[in-house]
Amino acid sequence: MSETENVLTPSHSLTASDGAPWQIACSQSEVKAPLTQFLEVSNLLLEQVQLNSTHLFRADILRDTSGKLETLAEKEARSQCISRNVKSDAPAGVVDDVATAEQAVPPQFEGFDLHRTIVRRLIPRKPQLDKPLEQSCFIYYSNTSETSSTQKDALVVYIPHCTSSDAMPWYHPKVRGLAYLYSSITPPSSTITATLSIHYLPFPDTPIPLPDRLTRTFQSLLKTIIRLLKLPSKSHQHPTPPHLNGANTTSTPSDISTHPLTPSTLKDTILPQHTVQNTYTLLKQRYAASLISHWIEKTEPSKHVFEDLSIAAFLIELWGGMYGSKVRFNEIAGFVDIACGNGVLVYILRKEGWRGWGFDARRRRTWDVLFGEEMEGCLQERVCVPRPFLDAIGVGEVDGVDVHDGVFERGTFIVSNHADELTCWTPILAALSGGEGSLPFLAIPCCSHGLDGGRKRYTLKEVAESVRDTSARTSSAGEDGVEEEEAQSATGDLKAMRAAKQKASVHGDDKSMYACLTRMTAALAQELGIDVELTLMRIPSTRNIGVVGNRRRVMEFENGEHELKNGVNWLALEDHAGEVEQKIRDLLVRECVSTGGVEASARTWIEKAKKLQGGQGRGKVNLKAHVG
Incomplete structure (x- = not known):
């Protein structure tokens, strides 16, 4: 796999139908990961946003048109253990009312059709310093006839609900939009490869060239998703285990020795x-x-x-x-x-x-x-x-x-x-x-x-x-x-x-x-x-x-x-x-x-x-x- 490069070929460029000036930030070629794995990792990063920033606690999913990610209401219903009359005061800046969540207008891109929409709220670790930020996230698939169903390109776009760079929280790049583009390459053999690139939509006052901090942020985002793509497929999923010896389950006391x-x-x-x-x-x-x-x-x-x-x-x-x-x-x-x-x-x-x-x-x-x-x-x-x-x-x-x-x-x-x-x-x-x-x-x-x-x-x-x-x-x-006793290295x-x-x-x-x-x-x-x-x-x-x-x-x-x-x-x-x-x-x-x-x-x-x-x-x- 080659080193991170900063120039894309025309086939990997991102063109907005409305003429918005999306720019390339960085890319990586010869990524050996199928489209399905890219989408799995995208799901992971949509919910586990702390993997990209230590300043963030989590992302609360407010809406998902596909139903693949659990919303706050669905998590509370599943847990069956939410305070009914006991409600702690919300920490500073944390809003619990899902109804307040709005959705950004999805941007249009040449060669792509909108497939799925997610609205999420980013929760910072220190809400007294940074406010939560809502984002609309859109997933697109390529619509060109030349690509097969297993080799489609995919595009994941994040649009923060923020009108200016000055109002953007510290933990988020100061850009109007951020996108991951997965461009599949027809493989000469059975190995599926792709080019993965990060694009951004600048604010009018975004300096050119980009500040060092913003450049490092983009490179870090790319490294994180590539690292996750190297993990076994579906390794990130968090299945809910059967409760032990509980009502409405088929578990038995023997579960505890192998659970x-x-x-x-x-x-x-x-x-x-x-x-x-x-x-x-x-x-x-x-x-x-x-x-x-x-x-x-x-x-x-x-x-x-x-x-x-x-x-x-x-x-x-x-x-x-x-x-x-x-x-x-x-x-x-x-x-x-x-x-x-x-x-x-x-x-x-x-x-x-x-x-x-x-x-x-x-x-x-x-x-x-x-x-x-x-x-x-x-x-x-x-x-x-x-x-x-x-x-x-x-x-x-x-x-x-x-x-x-x-x-x-x-x-x-x-x-x-x-x-x-x-x-x-x-x-x-x-x-x-x-x-x-x-x-x-x-x-x-x-x-x-x-x-x-x-x-x-x-x-x-x-x-x-x-x-x-x-x-x-x-x-x-x-x-x-x-x-059997635990295996211990003979050489130590x-x-x-x-x-x-x-x-x-x-x-x-x-x-x-x-x-x-x-x-x-x-x-x-x-x-x-x-x-x-x-x-x-x-x-x-x-x-x-x-x-x-x-x-x-x-x-x-x-x-x-x-x-x-x-x-x-x-x-x-x-x-x-x-x-x-x-x-x-x-x-x-x-x-x-x-x-x-x-x-x-x-x-x-x-x-x-x-x-x-x-x-x-x-x-x-x-x-x-x-x-x-």
């Missing part, structure tokens, strides 16, 4: 991107500057602060859809953040009016900084010793330690954010606290621990055993029935190690420690009869898969649709402690065999808990700086 955990299968499976990002932007404007300005530790503050803001945005939108209103959520029981760490997540949620509290084994100095007298008692220094462990060893074994037995008020939503030792316990606590109904929860796994609190690496074989599926065990095991070369790390970061390694921990958490929940969904959390962390339990059951109850076999609504159930606790005992007996049994695991847990509470953590904010 792919890649971003393409988990992204936006519960909530649409725009609702979470709009709320995140609002929270960032309210809290990020204050939290970061007092961060003087050696660790990078932006990751930790923005991570908690992102999780808070997800929970706010999730709860709005589940309960219908903040008042209803607070009436039921609120939330509990187990292993809450520095308490930033609890702080944000309570500031936004959501009732709840958190606890951790060690008190953080940041608790006083963030809360003070304003929220006295909403963070507690307590060690979680699950009720089954207390029953196994007796409460006398934990004298001198402030203990919480992991049983929460009926209806409480459990938040388990990177809770380490409590990650696999999260669905067990949900079942223990909620009787037959089980509590709803969000668990974001991080470091892998066993039920005794010690470090443990789960395998696909153990996941398959927990869901009692023989076929899953067979398919994930070697010839001797034992899970740096390139192989980096490749393995990259594969794990996008959850492409089904046998990675994180993948197996996530599957194990979901499998334990399914074993206890909890409705499970997986979703990719939009947080700055590679530990970013959320395991959501009983979301649909809450929504069905709130809509008056869900009744159990005895005719009693889910949240109004009497305590079926005997049946549930028997299931938990059976589970614990099986899972604690390798650690000496339930009693031995309980004593190991207590010893570890006492050490955790022995010292005070600094948290994520250094108190040498005074927070006013």
